[in-house]
Amino acid sequence: MKELKINKKYLLLKNWWENIELTNYEKSFFNSEIISFNQQLFRFKEKQIRIGVYGKSGVGKSSFLNSLLEKDIFKTNIINGTTREIQSEFWTLKDQTLNIELLDSPGFDFCNIKFSDKVYSCINDSDLVLFLVSGDVNRNELNKISSLIKDGKKIIIILNKIDLFNKNDLKEIKENIKSKLPKDLNIPIILNNGKNLKYYLTKIINQYGEIFLTLNSLQLADKLFLKIKEQRLKRRQKLAQSTIGKFSTIKASAVALNPFILFDVAGSFALDTALIRELSKIYGLKLKGESTRKIFKNISINNLYLGVTQVGVNTSLNLIKKVILLSAPFTNGLSLLPYGPIAIIQAAIAVQSTKILGKLAAKEIFIRSKASFMDPAIMIQNMTFHDPDIYNHINIYFSNRNLNNNFVSILP
Ligand SMILES: Nc1nc2c(ncn2[C@@H]2O[C@H](COP(=O)(O)OP(=O)(O)OP(=O)(O)O)[C@@H](O)[C@H]2O)c(=O)[nH]1
Numbered sequence: 519m520k521e522l523k524i525n526k527k528y529l530l531l532k533n534w535w536e537n538i539e540l541t542n543y544e545k546s547f548f549n550s551e552i553i554s555f556n557q558q559l560f561r562f563k564e565k566q567i568r569i570g571v572y573g574k575s576g577v578g579k580s581s582f583l584n585s586l587l588e589k590d591i592f593k594t595n596i597i598n599g600t601t602r603e604i605q606s607e608f609w610t611l612k613d614q615t616l617n618i619e620l621l622d623s624p625g626f627d628f629c630n631i632k633f634s635d636k637v638y639s640c641i642n643d644s645d646l647v648l649f650l651v652s653g654d655v656n657r658n659e660l661n662k663i664s665s666l667i668k669d670g671k672k673i674i675i676i677l678n679k680i681d682l683f684n685k686n687d688l689k690e691i692k693e694n695i696k697s698k699l700p701k702d703l704n705i706p707i708i709l710n711n712g713k714n715l716k717y718y719l720t721k722i723i724n725q726y727g728e729i730f731l732t733l734n735s736l737q738l739a740d741k742l743f744l745k746i747k748e749q750r751l752k753r754r755q756k757l758a759q760s761t762i763g764k765f766s767t768i769k770a771s772a773v774a775l776n777p778f779i780l781f782d783v784a785g786s787f788a789l790d791t792a793l794i795r796e797l798s799k800i801y802g803l804k805l806k807g808e809s810t811r812k813i814f815k816n817i818s819i820n821n822l823y824l825g826v827t828q829v830g831v832n833t834s835l836n837l838i839k840k841v842i843l844l845s846a847p848f849t850n851g852l853s854l855l856p857y858g859p860i861a862i863i864q865a866a867i868a869v870q871s872t873k874i875l876g877k878l879a880a881k882e883i884f885i886r887s888k889a890s891f892m893d894p895a896i897m898i899q900n901m902t903f904h905d906p907d908i909y910n911h912i913n914i915y916f917s918n919r920n921l922n923n924n925f926v927s928i929l930p
Pocket residue numbers: 574575576577578579580581582593594595596597598599600601602623624625628678679680681682
Protein backbone atom coordinates (compact mmCIF):
# COMPACT_ATOMS: atom_id res chain seq x y z
CA MET A 519 0.00 0.00 0.00
CA LYS A 520 2.65 2.47 1.15
CA GLU A 521 4.95 1.39 -1.62
CA LEU A 522 2.34 2.01 -4.30
CA LYS A 523 1.89 5.56 -3.12
CA ILE A 524 5.53 6.58 -3.38
CA ASN A 525 5.82 4.96 -6.81
CA LYS A 526 2.81 6.82 -8.05
CA LYS A 527 4.15 10.14 -6.82
CA TYR A 528 7.47 9.41 -8.47
CA LEU A 529 5.81 8.66 -11.82
CA LEU A 530 3.73 11.83 -11.65
CA LEU A 531 6.76 13.93 -10.90
CA LYS A 532 8.88 12.28 -13.58
CA ASN A 533 6.11 12.80 -16.10
CA TRP A 534 5.81 16.46 -15.12
CA TRP A 535 9.54 16.98 -15.50
CA GLU A 536 9.70 15.27 -18.88
CA ASN A 537 6.94 17.54 -20.14
CA ILE A 538 8.76 20.75 -19.43
CA GLU A 539 10.20 22.17 -22.60
CA LEU A 540 13.48 23.84 -21.85
CA THR A 541 15.36 25.95 -24.34
CA ASN A 542 19.01 25.17 -24.97
CA TYR A 543 19.91 28.34 -23.16
CA GLU A 544 17.95 27.24 -20.10
CA LYS A 545 19.50 23.80 -20.21
CA SER A 546 22.95 25.25 -20.00
CA PHE A 547 22.08 28.10 -17.64
CA PHE A 548 20.53 25.72 -15.11
CA ASN A 549 22.87 22.85 -15.84
CA SER A 550 24.02 22.14 -12.30
CA GLU A 551 20.53 22.59 -10.86
CA ILE A 552 19.13 20.21 -13.46
CA ILE A 553 21.79 17.62 -12.69
CA SER A 554 21.11 17.76 -8.98
CA PHE A 555 17.37 17.59 -9.51
CA ASN A 556 17.81 14.54 -11.74
CA GLN A 557 19.84 12.97 -8.96
CA GLN A 558 17.03 13.66 -6.51
CA LEU A 559 14.56 12.06 -8.95
CA PHE A 560 16.81 9.02 -9.10
CA ARG A 561 16.97 8.79 -5.31
CA PHE A 562 13.19 9.19 -5.19
CA LYS A 563 12.80 6.28 -7.59
CA GLU A 564 15.27 4.16 -5.65
CA LYS A 565 13.60 5.12 -2.34
CA GLN A 566 16.80 6.53 -1.06
CA ILE A 567 16.45 9.09 1.69
CA ARG A 568 19.30 11.50 2.23
CA ILE A 569 19.93 12.79 5.72
CA GLY A 570 22.35 15.68 6.06
CA VAL A 571 24.25 16.45 9.25
CA TYR A 572 25.01 20.13 9.68
CA GLY A 573 26.45 22.38 12.37
CA LYS A 574 29.44 24.48 13.29
CA SER A 575 32.85 22.85 13.39
CA GLY A 576 33.85 20.73 16.32
CA VAL A 577 30.33 20.06 17.62
CA GLY A 578 30.93 16.35 16.95
CA LYS A 579 29.18 15.74 13.63
CA SER A 580 31.61 13.12 12.39
CA SER A 581 31.80 11.37 15.77
CA PHE A 582 28.01 11.29 15.98
CA LEU A 583 27.74 9.69 12.52
CA ASN A 584 30.41 7.12 13.42
CA SER A 585 28.41 6.18 16.49
CA LEU A 586 25.24 5.73 14.41
CA LEU A 587 27.14 3.59 11.91
CA GLU A 588 29.02 1.78 14.68
CA LYS A 589 32.14 2.16 12.57
CA ASP A 590 34.88 4.77 12.33
CA ILE A 591 34.05 5.92 8.83
CA PHE A 592 34.52 9.66 9.16
CA LYS A 593 37.66 11.33 10.43
CA THR A 594 37.33 13.08 13.78
CA ASN A 595 39.74 15.24 15.68
CA ILE A 596 39.95 17.65 18.56
CA ILE A 597 41.12 20.26 16.03
CA ASN A 598 38.29 22.19 14.41
CA GLY A 599 37.94 21.87 10.66
CA THR A 600 38.72 18.19 10.42
CA THR A 601 36.06 17.43 7.84
CA ARG A 602 36.96 19.31 4.67
CA GLU A 603 34.26 18.18 2.27
CA ILE A 604 30.87 16.54 2.13
CA GLN A 605 31.11 12.79 2.48
CA SER A 606 28.42 10.18 2.48
CA GLU A 607 27.84 6.69 3.76
CA PHE A 608 24.90 4.30 3.71
CA TRP A 609 23.28 3.32 6.96
CA THR A 610 21.77 -0.13 6.90
CA LEU A 611 18.98 -0.66 9.34
CA LYS A 612 17.07 -3.86 9.87
CA ASP A 613 13.54 -4.06 8.40
CA GLN A 614 13.92 -0.79 6.58
CA THR A 615 12.48 -0.42 3.07
CA LEU A 616 14.24 2.90 2.50
CA ASN A 617 17.93 3.17 1.72
CA ILE A 618 19.42 5.69 4.08
CA GLU A 619 22.30 7.87 3.00
CA LEU A 620 24.03 9.93 5.68
CA LEU A 621 25.96 13.08 4.76
CA ASP A 622 28.79 14.42 6.88
CA SER A 623 29.61 18.06 6.23
CA PRO A 624 32.42 20.48 7.14
CA GLY A 625 31.55 22.93 9.92
CA PHE A 626 29.65 25.84 8.38
CA ASP A 627 31.93 28.32 10.14
CA PHE A 628 35.15 26.76 8.96
CA CYS A 629 35.07 27.15 5.22
CA ASN A 630 35.31 30.17 2.99
CA ILE A 631 32.06 31.81 2.02
CA LYS A 632 31.82 30.36 -1.47
CA PHE A 633 32.45 26.85 -0.27
CA SER A 634 30.17 27.42 2.69
CA ASP A 635 27.32 28.29 0.30
CA LYS A 636 27.98 25.11 -1.62
CA VAL A 637 27.87 23.03 1.54
CA TYR A 638 24.69 24.79 2.63
CA SER A 639 22.95 24.13 -0.67
CA CYS A 640 23.94 20.47 -0.60
CA ILE A 641 22.61 20.07 2.94
CA ASN A 642 19.57 22.12 1.99
CA ASP A 643 18.80 19.65 -0.79
CA SER A 644 18.72 16.66 1.54
CA ASP A 645 15.41 15.20 2.69
CA LEU A 646 16.02 15.70 6.39
CA VAL A 647 18.59 17.78 8.25
CA LEU A 648 20.07 16.85 11.60
CA PHE A 649 21.39 20.08 13.05
CA LEU A 650 24.05 19.34 15.65
CA VAL A 651 24.81 21.71 18.52
CA SER A 652 26.98 21.22 21.58
CA GLY A 653 25.36 23.73 23.91
CA ASP A 654 23.06 26.72 23.63
CA VAL A 655 22.79 28.04 20.07
CA ASN A 656 24.67 31.22 19.12
CA ARG A 657 23.58 33.80 16.59
CA ASN A 658 25.34 32.10 13.69
CA GLU A 659 23.69 28.81 14.42
CA LEU A 660 20.32 30.47 14.78
CA ASN A 661 20.76 32.19 11.42
CA LYS A 662 21.49 28.88 9.74
CA ILE A 663 18.52 27.24 11.41
CA SER A 664 16.17 29.98 10.28
CA SER A 665 17.52 29.85 6.71
CA LEU A 666 16.83 26.15 6.61
CA ILE A 667 13.33 26.69 7.96
CA LYS A 668 12.66 29.40 5.39
CA ASP A 669 13.87 27.08 2.66
CA GLY A 670 11.18 24.63 3.74
CA LYS A 671 13.56 22.13 5.27
CA LYS A 672 12.55 19.59 7.84
CA ILE A 673 15.08 19.72 10.69
CA ILE A 674 15.81 17.97 13.96
CA ILE A 675 18.16 19.61 16.43
CA ILE A 676 20.50 17.24 18.21
CA LEU A 677 22.19 18.36 21.40
CA ASN A 678 25.60 16.68 21.44
CA LYS A 679 28.38 16.33 24.04
CA ILE A 680 25.83 16.00 26.81
CA ASP A 681 28.45 14.37 29.04
CA LEU A 682 29.89 17.87 29.55
CA PHE A 683 26.77 19.09 31.35
CA ASN A 684 24.73 18.07 34.37
CA LYS A 685 21.04 17.32 34.22
CA ASN A 686 19.92 20.81 35.22
CA ASP A 687 22.22 22.48 32.73
CA LEU A 688 20.87 20.27 29.97
CA LYS A 689 17.31 21.15 30.86
CA GLU A 690 18.15 24.83 30.81
CA ILE A 691 20.01 24.62 27.49
CA LYS A 692 17.09 22.81 25.92
CA GLU A 693 14.66 25.45 27.19
CA ASN A 694 16.90 28.23 25.91
CA ILE A 695 17.14 26.73 22.46
CA LYS A 696 13.42 26.12 22.37
CA SER A 697 12.68 29.73 23.28
CA LYS A 698 14.70 30.92 20.28
CA LEU A 699 12.88 28.76 17.74
CA PRO A 700 9.55 29.52 16.05
CA LYS A 701 6.82 28.27 18.37
CA ASP A 702 4.38 26.80 15.89
CA LEU A 703 6.89 24.52 14.20
CA ASN A 704 7.64 22.18 17.08
CA ILE A 705 11.18 21.52 15.95
CA PRO A 706 12.38 18.53 17.95
CA ILE A 707 15.40 19.08 20.21
CA ILE A 708 16.83 15.67 21.05
CA LEU A 709 19.71 14.84 23.39
CA ASN A 710 22.36 12.56 21.96
CA ASN A 711 22.27 9.87 24.58
CA GLY A 712 23.52 7.11 22.33
CA LYS A 713 21.14 4.19 21.99
CA ASN A 714 17.99 6.22 22.69
CA LEU A 715 18.78 8.68 19.95
CA LYS A 716 19.40 5.87 17.52
CA TYR A 717 16.04 4.40 18.45
CA TYR A 718 14.37 7.79 18.03
CA LEU A 719 15.87 8.32 14.56
CA THR A 720 14.92 4.83 13.45
CA LYS A 721 11.35 5.48 14.53
CA ILE A 722 11.21 8.82 12.70
CA ILE A 723 12.56 7.26 9.52
CA ASN A 724 10.08 4.39 9.68
CA GLN A 725 7.18 6.70 10.29
CA TYR A 726 8.02 9.71 8.14
CA GLY A 727 10.88 8.70 5.85
CA GLU A 728 8.75 8.28 2.74
CA ILE A 729 6.88 11.50 3.40
CA PHE A 730 10.15 13.43 3.83
CA LEU A 731 11.57 11.96 0.63
CA THR A 732 8.39 12.66 -1.35
CA LEU A 733 7.92 16.16 0.02
CA ASN A 734 11.50 17.14 -0.58
CA SER A 735 11.49 15.85 -4.15
CA LEU A 736 8.36 17.88 -4.84
CA GLN A 737 9.78 20.95 -3.13
CA LEU A 738 13.00 20.75 -5.12
CA ALA A 739 10.98 20.41 -8.33
CA ASP A 740 8.88 23.40 -7.33
CA LYS A 741 11.94 25.51 -6.51
CA LEU A 742 13.64 24.67 -9.79
CA PHE A 743 10.52 25.42 -11.82
CA LEU A 744 10.11 28.78 -10.07
CA LYS A 745 13.72 29.63 -10.90
CA ILE A 746 13.18 28.72 -14.54
CA LYS A 747 10.03 30.80 -14.76
CA GLU A 748 11.64 33.76 -13.04
CA GLN A 749 14.55 33.63 -15.40
CA ARG A 750 12.17 33.54 -18.36
CA LEU A 751 10.44 36.64 -17.09
CA LYS A 752 13.77 38.39 -16.65
CA ARG A 753 15.20 37.43 -20.01
CA ARG A 754 12.09 38.30 -21.93
CA GLN A 755 11.25 41.45 -20.06
CA LYS A 756 12.45 43.69 -22.91
CA LEU A 757 10.60 41.75 -25.59
CA ALA A 758 7.44 41.82 -23.48
CA GLN A 759 7.85 45.54 -22.95
CA SER A 760 8.12 46.26 -26.63
CA THR A 761 5.16 44.00 -27.41
CA ILE A 762 3.03 45.82 -24.88
CA GLY A 763 4.23 49.08 -26.38
CA LYS A 764 3.20 47.91 -29.83
CA PHE A 765 -0.25 46.94 -28.67
CA SER A 766 -0.78 50.20 -26.88
CA THR A 767 0.19 52.20 -29.93
CA ILE A 768 -2.19 50.14 -32.03
CA LYS A 769 -4.92 51.09 -29.60
CA ALA A 770 -3.85 54.70 -29.53
CA SER A 771 -3.78 54.86 -33.29
CA ALA A 772 -7.25 53.32 -33.44
CA VAL A 773 -8.32 56.34 -31.50
CA ALA A 774 -6.41 58.64 -33.79
CA LEU A 775 -7.99 57.16 -36.89
CA ASN A 776 -11.48 57.11 -35.47
CA PRO A 777 -11.39 60.03 -33.14
CA PHE A 778 -15.12 60.55 -33.14
CA ILE A 779 -16.06 57.05 -32.25
CA LEU A 780 -15.94 56.69 -28.52
CA PHE A 781 -13.18 54.25 -27.98
CA ASP A 782 -14.20 51.84 -25.29
CA VAL A 783 -10.99 51.04 -23.48
CA ALA A 784 -12.24 48.21 -21.30
CA GLY A 785 -14.22 46.79 -24.16
CA SER A 786 -11.38 46.39 -26.61
CA PHE A 787 -11.38 42.76 -25.73
CA ALA A 788 -9.97 41.31 -28.91
CA LEU A 789 -6.81 43.35 -28.72
CA ASP A 790 -6.33 42.57 -25.06
CA THR A 791 -6.81 38.85 -25.64
CA ALA A 792 -4.29 38.97 -28.44
CA LEU A 793 -1.84 40.74 -26.14
CA ILE A 794 -2.20 38.06 -23.45
CA ARG A 795 -1.67 35.32 -26.04
CA GLU A 796 1.38 37.10 -27.36
CA LEU A 797 2.81 37.52 -23.86
CA SER A 798 2.31 33.88 -22.97
CA LYS A 799 4.07 32.94 -26.22
CA ILE A 800 6.95 35.22 -25.35
CA TYR A 801 7.31 33.54 -21.97
CA GLY A 802 7.06 30.13 -23.59
CA LEU A 803 4.36 29.13 -21.16
CA LYS A 804 1.41 27.18 -22.34
CA LEU A 805 -1.95 28.80 -21.93
CA LYS A 806 -5.03 27.13 -23.22
CA GLY A 807 -8.11 29.13 -24.20
CA GLU A 808 -9.63 28.64 -20.83
CA SER A 809 -6.59 29.98 -19.03
CA THR A 810 -6.75 33.21 -21.03
CA ARG A 811 -10.27 33.65 -19.78
CA LYS A 812 -9.13 32.87 -16.24
CA ILE A 813 -6.40 35.44 -16.53
CA PHE A 814 -8.97 38.01 -17.53
CA LYS A 815 -11.13 37.06 -14.63
CA ASN A 816 -8.25 37.41 -12.24
CA ILE A 817 -7.10 40.74 -13.52
CA SER A 818 -9.65 42.75 -11.75
CA ILE A 819 -11.21 45.25 -14.08
CA ASN A 820 -11.21 47.56 -11.08
CA ASN A 821 -7.43 47.52 -11.02
CA LEU A 822 -7.35 48.42 -14.63
CA TYR A 823 -9.79 51.27 -14.18
CA LEU A 824 -8.02 52.54 -11.12
CA GLY A 825 -4.83 53.05 -13.06
CA VAL A 826 -6.74 54.45 -15.99
CA THR A 827 -8.86 56.96 -14.10
CA GLN A 828 -5.74 58.30 -12.48
CA VAL A 829 -4.37 58.92 -15.90
CA GLY A 830 -7.69 60.26 -17.07
CA VAL A 831 -7.82 62.76 -14.30
CA ASN A 832 -4.21 63.82 -14.25
CA THR A 833 -3.32 63.35 -17.87
CA SER A 834 0.00 65.03 -17.81
CA LEU A 835 1.38 66.99 -20.65
CA ASN A 836 4.27 64.62 -20.78
CA LEU A 837 2.06 61.65 -21.44
CA ILE A 838 0.16 63.48 -24.11
CA LYS A 839 3.39 64.36 -25.85
CA LYS A 840 4.50 60.76 -25.67
CA VAL A 841 1.25 59.51 -27.14
CA ILE A 842 1.48 61.91 -30.01
CA LEU A 843 4.98 60.71 -30.76
CA LEU A 844 4.08 57.07 -30.30
CA SER A 845 1.07 57.09 -32.52
CA ALA A 846 2.77 59.05 -35.26
CA PRO A 847 4.18 56.05 -37.17
CA PHE A 848 0.83 54.31 -37.02
CA THR A 849 -1.10 57.23 -38.29
CA ASN A 850 1.17 57.95 -41.19
CA GLY A 851 2.40 61.05 -39.46
CA LEU A 852 -1.16 62.13 -38.89
CA SER A 853 -1.14 64.12 -35.72
CA LEU A 854 -3.67 63.65 -33.01
CA LEU A 855 -3.62 67.32 -32.29
CA PRO A 856 -6.33 68.42 -34.72
CA TYR A 857 -8.78 66.06 -33.10
CA GLY A 858 -8.63 67.91 -29.89
CA PRO A 859 -8.05 66.98 -26.30
CA ILE A 860 -10.64 64.20 -26.12
CA ALA A 861 -8.85 62.08 -28.68
CA ILE A 862 -5.57 62.71 -26.95
CA ILE A 863 -6.91 61.73 -23.57
CA GLN A 864 -8.55 58.65 -25.08
CA ALA A 865 -5.28 57.69 -26.64
CA ALA A 866 -3.42 58.28 -23.41
CA ILE A 867 -5.90 56.07 -21.63
CA ALA A 868 -5.48 53.42 -24.29
CA VAL A 869 -1.71 53.43 -23.83
CA GLN A 870 -1.85 53.42 -20.07
CA SER A 871 -4.52 50.73 -19.75
CA THR A 872 -2.68 48.45 -22.15
CA LYS A 873 0.50 48.86 -20.15
CA ILE A 874 -1.26 48.03 -16.92
CA LEU A 875 -2.97 45.08 -18.52
CA GLY A 876 0.35 43.81 -19.85
CA LYS A 877 1.97 43.99 -16.44
CA LEU A 878 -0.92 42.28 -14.68
CA ALA A 879 -1.16 39.63 -17.38
CA ALA A 880 2.55 38.85 -17.12
CA LYS A 881 2.15 38.32 -13.39
CA GLU A 882 -0.86 36.08 -13.89
CA ILE A 883 0.88 34.09 -16.59
CA PHE A 884 3.78 33.57 -14.22
CA ILE A 885 1.62 32.45 -11.33
CA ARG A 886 -0.80 30.29 -13.31
CA SER A 887 1.33 28.63 -15.89
CA LYS A 888 2.00 25.00 -15.39
CA ALA A 889 4.20 22.81 -17.43
CA SER A 890 1.57 20.13 -17.55
CA PHE A 891 -1.58 19.02 -15.82
CA MET A 892 0.26 18.27 -12.60
CA ASP A 893 2.34 20.88 -10.89
CA PRO A 894 4.62 19.95 -7.96
CA ALA A 895 3.19 22.74 -5.81
CA ILE A 896 -0.29 21.34 -6.40
CA MET A 897 0.90 17.83 -5.70
CA ILE A 898 2.20 19.05 -2.34
CA GLN A 899 -1.09 20.77 -1.60
CA ASN A 900 -2.99 17.62 -2.54
CA MET A 901 -1.04 15.44 -0.14
CA THR A 902 -2.84 14.91 3.10
CA PHE A 903 -0.88 15.47 6.24
CA HIS A 904 -2.22 13.86 9.34
CA ASP A 905 0.62 15.25 11.35
CA PRO A 906 0.18 18.91 12.36
CA ASP A 907 3.96 19.43 12.52
CA ILE A 908 4.38 18.49 8.89
CA TYR A 909 1.36 20.55 7.98
CA ASN A 910 2.84 23.65 9.67
CA HIS A 911 6.15 23.07 8.04
CA ILE A 912 4.52 22.98 4.60
CA ASN A 913 2.62 26.17 5.37
CA ILE A 914 5.89 27.90 6.20
CA TYR A 915 7.29 26.68 2.90
CA PHE A 916 4.41 28.13 0.94
CA SER A 917 4.35 31.44 2.74
CA ASN A 918 8.07 31.95 2.11
CA ARG A 919 7.78 30.72 -1.44
CA ASN A 920 5.34 33.52 -2.14
CA LEU A 921 7.33 36.12 -0.25
CA ASN A 922 10.46 35.30 -2.19
CA ASN A 923 8.76 35.95 -5.47
CA ASN A 924 9.34 39.57 -5.85
CA PHE A 925 7.88 39.95 -9.33
CA VAL A 926 7.83 43.69 -9.56
CA SER A 927 11.36 44.12 -10.79
CA ILE A 928 11.06 41.54 -13.55
CA LEU A 929 7.63 42.45 -14.87
CA PRO A 930 7.45 44.19 -18.23
N1 LIG B 1 33.05 15.21 25.46
C1 LIG B 1 32.63 14.87 24.25
N2 LIG B 1 33.41 15.08 23.20
C2 LIG B 1 32.97 14.74 21.98
C3 LIG B 1 31.69 14.17 21.78
N3 LIG B 1 31.53 13.94 20.44
C4 LIG B 1 32.67 14.36 19.86
N4 LIG B 1 33.52 14.83 20.75
C5 LIG B 1 34.87 15.36 20.49
O1 LIG B 1 34.77 16.61 19.82
C6 LIG B 1 35.85 16.78 18.91
C7 LIG B 1 35.34 17.11 17.54
O2 LIG B 1 34.61 16.01 17.03
P1 LIG B 1 34.32 15.82 15.49
O3 LIG B 1 33.40 14.67 15.38
O4 LIG B 1 35.57 15.79 14.71
O5 LIG B 1 33.55 17.16 15.23
P2 LIG B 1 32.99 17.71 13.83
O6 LIG B 1 31.74 18.43 14.13
O7 LIG B 1 32.93 16.63 12.83
O8 LIG B 1 34.11 18.75 13.46
P3 LIG B 1 34.52 19.31 12.01
O9 LIG B 1 34.65 18.18 11.10
O10 LIG B 1 35.80 20.00 12.27
O11 LIG B 1 33.47 20.28 11.63
C8 LIG B 1 36.63 15.47 18.95
O12 LIG B 1 37.75 15.64 19.78
C9 LIG B 1 35.66 14.49 19.57
O13 LIG B 1 36.33 13.48 20.29
C10 LIG B 1 30.88 13.94 22.93
O14 LIG B 1 29.74 13.46 22.86
N5 LIG B 1 31.39 14.33 24.11
